[in-house]
Amino acid sequence: MINQVASGTAALLLMQIMTVAMAQDDLSVRQNAAASVAAALIQELGSTLKTNMAEDGPEAAITVCRDIAPTIANDLSLEYGWKVTRVGTRVRNTMMGIPDAWEQHGLAYFSAEIDAGAAFEDLDYTAVITEGNQRYFRFMKPIVTQPLCLGCHGPSEALSPAIQTILDQHYPHDQAINYAVGEIRGAVSIKQPLE
Ligand code: HEC
Numbered sequence: 001m002i003n004q005v006a007s008g009t010a011a012l013l014l015m016q017i018m019t020v021a022m023a024q025d026d027l028s029v030r031q032n033a034a035a036s037v038a039a040a041l042i043q044e045l046g047s048t049l050k051t052n053m054a055e056d057g058p059e060a061a062i063t064v065c066r067d068i069a070p071t072i073a074n075d076l077s078l079e080y081g082w083k084v085t086r087v088g089t090r091v092r093n094t095m096m097g098i099p100d101a102w103e104q105h106g107l108a109y110f111s112a113e114i115d116a117g118a119a120f121e122d123l124d125y126t127a128v129i130t131e132g133n134q135r136y137f138r139f140m141k142p143i144v145t146q147p148l149c150l151g152c153h154g155p156s157e158a159l160s161p162a163i164q165t166i167l168d169q170h171y172p173h174d175q176a177i178n179y180a181v182g183e184i185r186g187a188v189s190i191k192q193p194l195e
Contacts, residue, residue, distance in 0.1 A: 034139035038188040058151045088186035092176035106140040135194040140187045145179040153179045
């Protein structure tokens, strides 16, 4: 009788462990998928920016960060059924780039880790959250400032007069300057509804 109870308890425990393991598996599958989507966005943005800057100069390349980045993010959102966006630590586009509360925690976590010596490529930030009746898987990957970014996000001496004029015209509330190479510029943020 005691044995039966013990083996019953063991079986129950085993089931619980398996359930937790399966849930973790599912999350790690999601995490890997989100990581590759974020990497695809960062990679595509970087290479499109590079090509456009080389071919048409920085003034024309403004459209990459302005129009193409949201388009790529939008295409990825439609393709995967997830919300894929870019947020900034200091923001140029106040309509699209402002992080929500969860994303602000993620950005603060990334900054602290980077200050402590962590490498960008090793960092991500994930959680399962509930809003109303809906659960979501959330994922963030940091975006680092590269030399290529300084012409539009660097200190004011790095911005050409032409760029400065365009920025003043389109983004009167621009905060996204004075970044240094290696500093966190923002993050790709992904939100997936869970069943
Ligand atoms: C040619 C100018 C230009 C260059 C170069 C550039 N950006 Fe931008 N960036 C912009 C503009 C303009 C916006 C505002 C886009 C919008 O309206 O949504 C922006 C917005 C962003 C945002 C969204 C958050 C925000 O501030 O609104 C991120 C993140 C970002 N840029 C990262 C980068 C990174 C990283 C690089 C270098 C790899 C880079 N940018 C290079 C012009 C540029």
